[in-house]
Amino acid sequence: xxxxxxxxxxxxxxxxxxxxxxxxxxxxxxxxDPVLQQTxxxxxxxxxxxxxxxxxxxDQPLTVQYLxxxxxxxxxxxxxLLPRRGILRGDFGVSxxxxxxxxxxxxxxxGATLLLTGTATLIGYALGIPVGVYAAVRxxxxxxxxxxxxxxxxxSIPGFWLSLILxxxxxxxxxxxxxxxxxxxxxxxxxxGVDQGLNLLDRIVHLLPPALVLATAPIATVSRLMRTQxxxxxxxxxxxxxxxxxxxxxxxxxxxxxRNALIPLATxxxxxxxxxxxxAVIVExxxxxxxxxxxxxxxNFQRDYPVILAGFVLGAVGVILGNLLSxxxxxxxxxxxxxx
Numbered sequence: 001x002x003x004x005x006x007x008x009x010x011x012x013x014x015x016x017x018x019x020x021x022x023x024x025x026x027x028x029x030x031x032x033d034p035v036l037q038q039t040x041x042x043x044x045x046x047x048x049x050x051x052x053x054x055x056x057x058x059d060q061p062l063t064v065q066y067l068x069x070x071x072x073x074x075x076x077x078x079x080x081l082l083p084r085r086g087i088l089r090g091d092f093g094v095s096x097x098x099x100x101x102x103x104x105x106x107x108x109x110x111g112a113t114l115l116l117t118g119t120a121t122l123i124g125y126a127l128g129i130p131v132g133v134y135a136a137v138r139x140x141x142x143x144x145x146x147x148x149x150x151x152x153x154x155x156s157i158p159g160f161w162l163s164l165i166l167x168x169x170x171x172x173x174x175x176x177x178x179x180x181x182x183x184x185x186x187x188x189x190x191x192x193g194v195d196q197g198l199n200l201l202d203r204i205v206h207l208l209p210p211a212l213v214l215a216t217a218p219i220a221t222v223s224r225l226m227r228t229q230x231x232x233x234x235x236x237x238x239x240x241x242x243x244x245x246x247x248x249x250x251x252x253x254x255x256x257x258x259r260n261a262l263i264p265l266a267t268x269x270x271x272x273x274x275x276x277x278x279x280a281v282i283v284e285x286x287x288x289x290x291x292x293x294x295x296x297x298x299x300n301f302q303r304d305y306p307v308i309l310a311g312f313v314l315g316a317v318g319v320i321l322g323n324l325l326s327x328x329x330x331x332x333x334x335x336x337x338x339x340x
Contacts, residue, residue, distance in 0.1 A: 005328065012320045023312040024066050032303035034058065034096050056096065069093070069309065087313060093306035102310045105295060112187060113291035117276040119211040124218025132226025137253050139231065147223060154220035159279050163213050163286040182209050185288030210287040214279055218272050222265065229261035266329040270322025277318060
């Protein structure tokens with residue numbers, strides 16, 4: 001197992017460096033002026049612009065800027081540059097706009113994103129597993145056909161569109177109709193003079209709508225995979241033996257078949273988490289959720305290069321580690337699989 005993990009990590013190194021090169025080139029070659037976003041002064045003098053560009057290292061060749069971002073600038077002799085240690089040594093730089101370390105900004109918002117994506121994952125598995133099993137039990141029936149249609153819709157519907165529809169109906173219209181309305185954004189209700197940050201019920205009311213939007217894709221994926229796996233497992237000899245012994249169909253599906261049908265779900269856990277973090281970028285923006293998604297979207301509009309690059313790098317690392325986690329879990333859970 002250890003050798004397998006080490007080999008996979010070594011194989012991921014070229015992928016990681018390829019992603020960093022491509023990402024850096026796209027971000028720095030894209031239109032936009034970080035100096036203008038930093039000063040908010042379109043009439044800034046040429047001398048001031050050149051000074052800021054030099055201090056941020058933006059006047060250097062692209063290859064030098066990439067190496068500085070990657071390994072730091074302590075190898076350069078220019079003392080006017082902001083000191084950098086490079087991402088390989090854990091330094092993602094300082095935000096052009098907020099003038100704070102990027103990792104510190106990410107740490108402030110990471111908890112909110114993990115709470116949202118973790119809740120969406122739990123909802124996706126908690127609803128997707130029973131829906132998939134029951135669809136397999138009722139194969140060819142109304143529930144089975146309806147669940148498959150909804151799975152295709154849930155996988156196709158854009159998160160921002162569903163969010164806007166939910167806000168329009170259950171937040172705006174329900175208030176106009178004097179009905180209980182859902183929260184339309186934020187982590188908790190802000191009231192002057194009242195600390196709602198510790199109100200658990202208020203936090204749950206704000207958390208569930210965006211979490212349900214994020215959970216639509218996992219529900220669809222898990223339910224379809226569970227249906228396929230259950231229908232495959234019930235054809236195995238041990239299930240036929242259980243039926244021959246007079247075991248009820250309920251026990252055949254939920255006791256014998258479900259246990260082995262759950263094993264392949266480990267293969268999609270890592271990609272599911274990575275996909276949810278990526279989908280949270282849009283959902284957090286629509287629901288005003290103070291997580292990493294809003295941070296990276298705002299950084300993109302403000303041309304805050306260090307924050308944008310940190311988002312891409314951490315996303316790439318998350319996908320690589322998520323796929324590795326899925327493979328390791330699958331090999332650990334299923335004794336028939338040997339990681340070698």
